Amino acid sequence: MIGKRSRRTPVPDPAWFPQRPYDLVMEFSVALVATVLLTVGLAAVFSSPDEKPVTLARWARASPGDFTATAVAELGHTSGTARYGPPYNDTPGAGQKIGPVSLQRAVGVTIPIDTARDFVLRPLADAPEPPAVTTALATWNAASAGLRQQWAGAYADALGKAPGGDPGRVQPGTYGPVPALTARLLELARAGALDGQLQAAGRFYQTNYTKPLLFLGDSSYLEDQARARHLAGDQWGMMNETGNWPGQPWLWLFAFWYQIEPFRSSGNIDALVWALMALLSLAFVLVPFIPGVRSIPRWTGVYRLVWRDYYRAHRPDRSSE
Numbered sequence: 001m002i003g004k005r006s007r008r009t010p011v012p013d014p015a016w017f018p019q020r021p022y023d024l025v026m027e028f029s030v031a032l033v034a035t036v037l038l039t040v041g042l043a044a045v046f047s048s049p050d051e052k053p054v055t056l057a058r059w060a061r062a063s064p065g066d067f068t069a070t071a072v073a074e075l076g077h078t079s080g081t082a083r084y085g086p087p088y089n090d091t092p093g094a095g096q097k098i099g100p101v102s103l104q105r106a107v108g109v110t111i112p113i114d115t116a117r118d119f120v121l122r123p124l125a126d127a128p129e130p131p132a133v134t135t136a137l138a139t140w141n142a143a144s145a146g147l148r149q150q151w152a153g154a155y156a157d158a159l160g161k162a163p164g165g166d167p168g169r170v171q172p173g174t175y176g177p178v179p180a181l182t183a184r185l186l187e188l189a190r191a192g193a194l195d196g197q198l199q200a201a202g203r204f205y206q207t208n209y210t211k212p213l214l215f216l217g218d219s220s221y222l223e224d225q226a227r228a229r230h231l232a233g234d235q236w237g238m239m240n241e242t243g244n245w246p247g248q249p250w251l252w253l254f255a256f257w258y259q260i261e262p263f264r265s266s267g268n269i270d271a272l273v274w275a276l277m278a279l280l281s282l283a284f285v286l287v288p289f290i291p292g293v294r295s296i297p298r299w300t301g302v303y304r305l306v307w308r309d310y311y312r313a314h315r316p317d318r319s320s321e
Contacts, residue, residue, distance in 0.1 A: 054225055056212055060189035063221045065165030070219045071182045074115040076152030079218040081115050088113040096271035103271055119215050120185055123197040133184045136177030151176035233258055
């Protein structure tokens with residue numbers, strides 16, 4: 001407006017502010033070298049070994065007795081997977097709980113697995129078989145459930161008594177078609193065919209390792225491999241990687257709870273650890289809304305350490321007091 005003097009905010013002179021030389025190239029070079037040295041050093045101390053995958057073929061070649069014993073357990077529905085309950089089967093009384101609530105049974109059977117059918121009989125039926133194996137399959141399918149259990153149980157006992165668990169040194173007995181079935185399955189596994197058969201799901205990309213892992217998990221071989229690398233459930237080791245891809249470092253907290261009471265001695269350990277981690281994750285998300293917890297940074301003064309240059313430059317001048 002005419003007659004009124006306009007007020008403009010003065011533009012600060014750059015010369016008012018302190019200046020210092022800055023070499024961007026040197027800064028980048030130092031940061032790069034320090035990062036590389038730190039990465040290599042930490043990788044040498046804390047990294048996990050790049051182990052070769054434990055496959056069914058590797059297992060069958062290294063421990064044929066354990067492979068055969070596990071296959072017999074799958075046929076007789078006495079393995080860990082066969083008795084696990086949901087989400088694989090509806091075994092009565094199976095399933096971990098949190099108090100009176102069984103989370104496994106609440107979800108139900110979402111990945112139905114019959115260990116005899118999925119791990120042994122179907123792979124044998126899908127592969128070209130000698131006449132003896134075809135006859136063995138027909139004999140097994142025609143037998144009653146009780147007779148199948150009797151055959152599998154008798155052969156499992158005989159394997160346990162054989163020197164070194166060697167199937168070739170089992171004493172003669174009434175085992176039905178079980179020896180023929182498991183011997184052929186061992187041949188398929190050694191040739192590497194069983195890995196592909198258990199992964200096959202009618203899709204172009206075969207990336208579902210559920211069945212091979214469950215079959216391996218029922219064996220003693222996988223547990224022996226884990227213990228040799230300090231990765232068993234009662235050991236403190238942890239490794240979770242595929243090939244050269246790094247594992248998830250945040251899993252250390254999951255592994256921690258498995259080593260202490262009351263979790264480690266509980267039959268519901270997986271459910272309890274899951275519930276505890278869910279509760280801790282929720283608490284972490286709600287930190288800004290929890291009275292007292294949200295004020296910890298202000299009480300400890302951490303922000304002054306982070307922005308120390310600012311607070312040092314704006315320190316009150318007490319010389320005039």
